[in-house]
Amino acid sequence: MTFNLLAIAQSGRLEHEAILLAASLRRSDPGFAGSLFIAEPQPGPKWREDPRMSDRSRKALTALGAQILPFESRAFGSDYPHGNKIEALAALPDEPFLFLDTDTLITGPVSDIAFDFARPSASMRRENTWPKVELYGPTLHDTWASLYSRFGLDFAASWDTSHPEDYWQRYLYFNAGWFFHESPRAFGNRFLAWARDIRDAPPEALVCQELYPWLDQITLPLVIHSFGGGRPGPDLGALDGSATCHYRTLPLLYARESDRAVEVLETLADDLRPVLRQWGAFKRMVIQGEGAKARTLFDRANLPRREQVIRNTLKREGLWVR
Incomplete structure (x- = not known):
């Protein structure tokens, strides 16, 4: 199945990383049949400075076959640039997509990976970064349970029962360095709505929790679970493996x-x-x-x-x- 790649670039380090990403795709997967979209936030009230890339970087990306995809920042911006990956989804054509953090190298053919785009998943190359359990606060189990309850999700169906209760790997938690789905519109709308809801009215169990910079990784497993997805299986082993390197x-x-x-x-x-x-x-x-x-x-x-x-x-x- 043909699919598109999405990454984010803006002024500074990310525009350079995007050039590396585009060049590595061209070298390591010359037969890739989809489009590489480099999404670029546009100036507006959410940005304290112009976030757009330099003309030099834009020309380099275009020469490498990338398409620059402008998008508006309505919910996030300078205060939470991680939100770019959420808001940029609305600008994509509504076709199967794979999002990659810009600090990724393509080291093998991503076009050979057997994606099931109807069953979304994301990177398991993560550490125990969230939540941080307070001595007398809600348990890790109760913290995650409050989020699944907020959005009417089956919490128990998301567990990895090979791990005990209150051990962090029992619960669905991803690195947002890559994720995919068949519809950026449906996935992005839900991702944005739920991230804003958690940010603006967090459940009581999250009162002592830091939401930044983890908001995307807090929300992502909920969205993936809601679309019938889950942990990646061996068929996706080339991601964070032979095909991609999130460095x-x-x-x-x-x-x-x-x-x-x-x-x-x-x-x-x-x-x-x-x-x-x-x-x-x-x-x-x-x-x-x-x-x-x-x-x-x-x-x-x-x-x-x-x-x-x-x-x-x-x-x-x-x-x-x-």
Whole structure:
């Protein structure tokens, strides 16, 4: 089935990451038959500064086959740019889509993945980031239960019962680095409505919880569950695997990602150098070779369990740059 790819770009780091994403798609999946849409928020009252990309980046993306997709920010904006991925869905053609965070490299053919777009899913490459349970507050179970109850969902049907009650992996929780569905209109409308509802009138169990920057990841499992989706099966193993790499930052890419991801990045580097040399992370990690130093600090067969440990090591060595 043909489907579209969606990523977000705006002024700054994201426009550079979008160029890497577009170039890696062209290299690693030249037969991709859908469209790559790079959604761009437009100036308006929700943005304190103009969020649009530079002309140089727009031209580079267009030359790489991407389509720039402008959209309006009506609910989020500067205060919560993660909301771009929610609001941009309304601008897509109403056809099957795969959303990818912009800090993603395509390392293999995504067009070969056996998606069931009627059963949405999302990335399981996540940590126990939300909720944070207070000593005398609601339990983790009760916190999630309040959200499923708010939207009339079958909470028990979402559990992974191989884990005990109040263990975080028992409950449906994703990283929003990728997700998909057959209808961006239906999915996006529900995603936006429920995210706004949680933000504006959180259930009592969420009174002590931080909603930013987790709002998209709080809402996403509820939306996926409501459309009959759930955890990804082995048929989606190429996502966060052989076909995509959600690297988050270039120092993290060098520190922990596969040799294949580094190969794709460095193969693209010569052609992209003129347009990406102003990106500090690319200049230091790739052009100046500091990525190789970061790579020697870690054993990728025995990485620290928590990403923060890797980040702290890179910062201590002066190799942390975005």
